[in-house]
Amino acid sequence: MAEALSAPWLTIIGIGEDGEDGLSPLAKAALRQADVIYGGERHHVLTPSGMGERRVWPSPFSKSFEELEALRGRSVVVLASGDPMWFGAGSTLLPRFAREEVILLPGLSAFTLAAARMGWPLQKVETISLHGRPLDTLRLFLYPGAKILALTSDGTTPNKIADILADEGYGASRLIVLENLGSSGERVIGGEAEQFNMQVADLNTVAIEVLPIANTPLRPRTPGLPDEAFRHDGKLTKREVRSVTLSKLCVIPGQLLWDVGAGCGSVAIEWLRAAHNAKAIAIEPNDQRAVMMMANAASLGVPQLDLRQVTAPEGLSDLPDPDAIFIGGGLTAPGMVQTCHERLKSGGRLVANAVTLEGEAVLMASWQKYGGDLTRMAVSRIAPVGAFSGWKPMMQVTQWSMVKA
Numbered sequence: 001m002a003e004a005l006s007a008p009w010l011t012i013i014g015i016g017e018d019g020e021d022g023l024s025p026l027a028k029a030a031l032r033q034a035d036v037i038y039g040g041e042r043h044h045v046l047t048p049s050g051m052g053e054r055r056v057w058p059s060p061f062s063k064s065f066e067e068l069e070a071l072r073g074r075s076v077v078v079l080a081s082g083d084p085m086w087f088g089a090g091s092t093l094l095p096r097f098a099r100e101e102v103i104l105l106p107g108l109s110a111f112t113l114a115a116a117r118m119g120w121p122l123q124k125v126e127t128i129s130l131h132g133r134p135l136d137t138l139r140l141f142l143y144p145g146a147k148i149l150a151l152t153s154d155g156t157t158p159n160k161i162a163d164i165l166a167d168e169g170y171g172a173s174r175l176i177v178l179e180n181l182g183s184s185g186e187r188v189i190g191g192e193a194e195q196f197n198m199q200v201a202d203l204n205t206v207a208i209e210v211l212p213i214a215n216t217p218l219r220p221r222t223p224g225l226p227d228e229a230f231r232h233d234g235k236l237t238k239r240e241v242r243s244v245t246l247s248k249l250c251v252i253p254g255q256l257l258w259d260v261g262a263g264c265g266s267v268a269i270e271w272l273r274a275a276h277n278a279k280a281i282a283i284e285p286n287d288q289r290a291v292m293m294m295a296n297a298a299s300l301g302v303p304q305l306d307l308r309q310v311t312a313p314e315g316l317s318d319l320p321d322p323d324a325i326f327i328g329g330g331l332t333a334p335g336m337v338q339t340c341h342e343r344l345k346s347g348g349r350l351v352a353n354a355v356t357l358e359g360e361a362v363l364m365a366s367w368q369k370y371g372g373d374l375t376r377m378a379v380s381r382i383a384p385v386g387a388f389s390g391w392k393p394m395m396q397v398t399q400w401s402m403v404k405a
Contacts, residue, residue, distance in 0.1 A: 010068065010097060012078045012090045014107030015039075017183030017203075019046035027105045030077055038064065039079030042203075047079065065096055072101075083109035087129040087151060110205045113181040114149050117188060118207050125149055135160055140273060140301025142168050143218065146210040154202045161206055162196035169216030174209040181205060219300065223247070223270045229300065231292045235263035237328055240379045241353065241397050242266055248351045248401040249324045251275045258283065258322040260312050260340065261329020265293035265305060271324075272302035281306045281319055284329075313339035321345050327352035331359045337366045344404045351401045363400040372402025 011030040016022045023031070031037065034052040037044070044054050052075075058064055068076065083106040084090030090104060115122045126141045129151040138161060141148055152158065158177045165173045171194030179187040179201040189198060190207075219225065223246035227239050237245060245267060249257065251274040259268035262282035271280050282305055284290050290309055297305040308315065313336050325340045331352055344350055350372075354360045367374050376398050383392035 008101055008103045009071075009073055010076050010078065010093075010101055011103045011105065012080060012084045012093065013105045014082050014084050014088070014090075014109075015043055015046060015079050016082060016107050016113075017046070017180055017186075020048060022107065022182070024105065030075075030103070030105070033075055034077040035074045036071055037077045037079065038068075040081075043079035043081070052077070061092070065093075068093070068096075081110070082107050083112070086111065086127075087131070108182065110151060110181055111149050114178050114205045114207055117178055117181070118147075118149075118176065120147055120149075120207070130157060130161075134298070134303040135164060136298040136303045137301060138164055139168060139219075139299065140221070142170055142210055142301075143220070144210060144212045144216075146208075148206075148208040148210065150206045150208065152204055152206055155200045155204065158200055158204065158206050159197060161208070162193040165193035165208070165210075170210050170212050172211040172213050174211065176207040176209075178205045178207065179203065221273045223251070223274055225266075225270060225300070230264050230266050230269075230296050232264035232266075233289065233292070235289065235329065237263075237266050237353065238379070238394060241377055241399075242270065244375075244377065245326060245351055245353065245399065246270055246274065248399070249326060249349050251278060252323065253277050255279070255323035256281065256320060258316070258319065258325045258340070260316075260325065260327045260336070261331070262293060262307075263289055263329060265296050265307075267326050267328060268305055269293075269297055269300050269302055272297075272305060273300065279304075279306070281308055281322070283308050283310060283312050283315060285309050285311050285315075312336060316340070316343060319343075322348060324349045325351070331362050337362060337370075341370060341404065346404055348404045349401070350404065351399065354398045354400075355395045360398045363398055367400050367402075370402055372400060375399045375401070 013027045031051055036053045038055050041056060078089060080089040086109045094102060111127045126146055126148045128141060131151045131153050162175055165171060173193040175193045175196050176190035177200045180203050224239055224243035251271050253275040254277045257271045257280040259280060259282045262268055262284040265282050268280040268282045272278050282293060290307055297303055312330050316339055321343050323345055325344055330336055331354055352363060354363050376396055378396045380391040380393045382389055
């Protein structure tokens, strides 16, 4: 016998600044029939008062999960801004409940309204949320000619965005602030990022036309950033080797990397930059390198890098199983390769680099035990030789790579 589906009891409604007037008949009916209505203070002001019990989101927001669970079976409405499934409450709440328990009634997102005001096709625009998130995230999306729509936290955010643009060499960019989209108080103001300094409403969305000044360095998301893009003390996987390493690690959206002995974090940072929703845990016990690593992560637009200051392999036991592992340091520690191989998911990729004979011996033994490929890379860079120029060889790197069956 087929299992009976749960009846829907939770309705998530997207609401704009036009309040109840902008809601569909179905959304209005759900509001009228609700026993309990959750939302922010602003959402409750936008809807009539003579309805169900009003509740404001608790702090922290995670407390709301238990509260909603306790209301299962009653008629509950959640009010969320715009499209609840686009950086909204719906994307947080929906995984907590069976799909058949929830009705979603989205409104127009701030991105949709902003794109309409700007005349920008949404499929050609970078859409990001800086609401309650590190502003350094913006740095990942900066390249000449980019069009960006960004949700913000409050009226101070646009000036901070302008500072980042100027700091990254994009001070010539056009920065447009769209206030109170969809309301009678809607306003659009803007200017060049280098001179931007305006008082704006707390409820705003920012549109950016990214324009570089002369000699602004390019920071593509494809692996292989210049070595000078990273602060380091010499413990750095060099550009050419790093590109090959990341190609063997096979960066996949949403997957998790362990960067063991991460140093300045170059491999983990480029992993995060290369794919949507990629995750990385950097294992680095050295305090000075940890500080440099997090500074690199912020300056290169991936402040979400998860740093663990533990010693491997002992400190790996509490980490979630990875989809890929790079061993850049600590290769010769007893049990390192075995522990990493055991924890690697099926179909996962493991890459380890060595420049010493002792490390190379570990790689040879690992190749014999687990299979895979061994590669030796020799890179030379041009350097002055007196009044002339010649090739200066870097230390050769032996690389072992394998895919776990």
